[in-house]
Amino acid sequence: MKRIIPMWIAIIGGFAMMLSSFVPLAESAGEMFADVFNVVAAIAFVLGAGSLAKQHLEKLSRRDAGWGYSIITLGSFLITLFIGLGKIGIHPNEQFPQAPYSGSNEMEGSAFGWIYEYMITPLTSTMFALLAFFVASAAFRAFRAKNTEAILLLVTAFIVLLGRTFAGVVLTGWFPDWASGLRLENLSIYVMQVFNTAGNRAIMIGIALGVAATGLRILFGIDRSWLGGGDA
């Protein structure tokens, strides 16, 4: 039963969603399943929170390597949860002044907003900014012209790196109009719009065919690997 019920839910839901795109009568069924999906997505947040807590509590109890980080993760999670649910620092909504919890977490001056502005924003931006350093190091150590394919990649990288900045204009901006296609900024656009588009379209068509094939296998109950293990 653990496998059969989810499989039939997937089959009915999948066909309803698919038909809703082609058959007007099935539109409402598709809408209903989309609603259900939203509810499930909301429940998934709770499930995710439970999973996070379980994983880090286990790590803590076993004193695994890096268990100190688990304390920080769990502490941050619990504090943010408490502030978000408790609506700390939030004034009631103007329309419902008698209801103390009617204000929104997005309200200016809220503790939740403070966490966002002074913790999440700088921390995530820092993580993203670190990429530049590691990309530079990787470019120095790994970007070597070892074979023809690597040389092509190198030439493309040079064109795009220089063409996407003012360096392209300085280096090749003096080219006469009849050779303007060879200016780095134009070559960079050409690479993106022609070679990249052709390659990406091929990949996308391949992926789409794969997704359609896998989708049909799931809809017809042939592929059951997504159900995982457990009793039938």
Add this chain to the structure above:
Amino acid sequence: MSSGNFNNTNASVRPWFERLDRIDRRWIFLLMFLAVAGPILWIGVTGKTLPEAPTLAARAVFEEIDHLPARTLVLISFDYDPASAGELQPMATSLVRQCAAKNLRMVFIALWPLGNQVAQQTIQDVIRDDYPALKEGDDFVNMGYQAGNEAVMKLLLTDFAKAFPKDSRGEATSNIPMLKDVKMVSDFPLLISISAGYPGSKEWVQYVISAYNEKMNFVTGCTGVSAPQLYPYFPQQIAGLLGAIKGAAEYESMVNASLAVDGVATPPKYLQAQRRMGPQLVAHLLMVGLIIVGNMIFFARKRRGAA
């Protein structure tokens, strides 16, 4: 002899390319830091920016918005979070600025959990600060974040109010004056997505634009890594595309030129993308230099091996 001395002795007899190849990567980090910090300081002190020549894709974004009549409804989806704000916020700011200046009615949504906060911040920086006459509910509204990714898009195809039952203030969608005539996503002649990945521009094309390509236009701004995946959709499904900070700088320069007032300097917040092209230029040059040096080492070692 200590191991440190032994290594030093060995290092002194190593050929130049061996020594360079074994360089501590912190030196490269330092170079990158200087490559980025130098132009930031220089631009901060002088206020100068590099000139931008808008490409076709960036011009198309500007023209799509510019051609819309005043009071047209525009749906703006903030599909990113603060991690990519460095790359995407300047274009978001300029997009909202152009829409506000054109007196378009803006509906903000977010499919990323922190997208709502980014949208709020943009509304504050652009609309509340510089266009205070615009009224929430009549001229713009922030519907906030909705979980569900593509499912939200599918719902938008048939019922906007079901996908977003209330705005971020808690006001029911049915009570918002500017949304009175909005039944579904196709009631917006223009959809704008500022996207850092999934769910974002690609999913908007697949689930919404493919269904309503005739009724609505779609323009998008995206990060550098996702731009190559979106070019195949330009210009059919995606009418205009801003790729990373370069696209943002091109678009920003067009918006600034169109809204320029004689004798009044453009505020720094509307120059963020153009200012970031300076650090990008030097960082890219450094990358090119590092690749060249890396390959010199590679070929020198190869020649030594062959000799």
